[in-house]
Amino acid sequence: MKVEKNKVVSMHYTLRDKGGKVVDQSESDGPLSFIQGIGNIIPGLERALEGKSIGDKFKITINPEDGYGDLNLELIGKVPRSNFDASEELELGLVFEVTNDQGTYLARVVELDDTHVVLDANHPMAGQILYFEIEVVAIRDASLTELSHGHIHPNGESC
Ligand SMILES: [Zn+2]
Structure with a gap:
């Protein structure tokens, strides 16, 4: 079975920034699972995963437009501390x-500072190049319920 639209894919991942620092990774007790092809994950990763098989490991560099988008200055604002x-x-x-x-x-x-606070509602990785290491550990068909909900149901539980 290969990764394609409407398959549930489980993967281990490590995300590094351009300095090589790990900023996110799958849990040590289990991979991340999602439905391929419906926007559960960022577009650059979906594209890189398409056609991969269980056991495949690869590195992928993703630009902001295929990742978490460019930094949106409208989402950054200065407000009085009061x-x-x-x-x-x-x-x-x-x-x-x-x-x-x-x-x-x-x-x-x-x-x-003493008088103002600057708030940023961008994704923390917006505007950044993403360096992923991926390992595909499982692929299965999504159930009809999962497809209609647009997310996975681990262990068959519904929600
Ligand atoms: Zn559900």
Whole structure:
């Protein structure tokens, strides 16, 4: 069986930045599973995985347009520190949910001084080249329920 649209693929992955630092990886106790071809994962990885077989290992470099997109400056904003609760412990890298008329998203504190806080709601890897190492460990057909839900049901559990 090969990786193609509507197959459930399980893979181990390691993601490094351009400096070689590991920024994300599959859990040591199990691979990441997803449905191929429907946008569960970034486009560059879907394309690289297409046609691969169980046991295949490869490295792939993915540009921002096939990864987490370019940095969107509109998602970076400076707000007065007085907008925050005085009791709130603000620090660089802190992530919290922000809700506005566009919806709810995650924002990180990227700059901080006595009067202002700069928040960034881009994906942490937006605008960056991604260096992946991939190992395909399993491939199976997705169930009809999984396909209609657009996500996998581990161990046959529904949700
Ligand atoms: Zn479901």
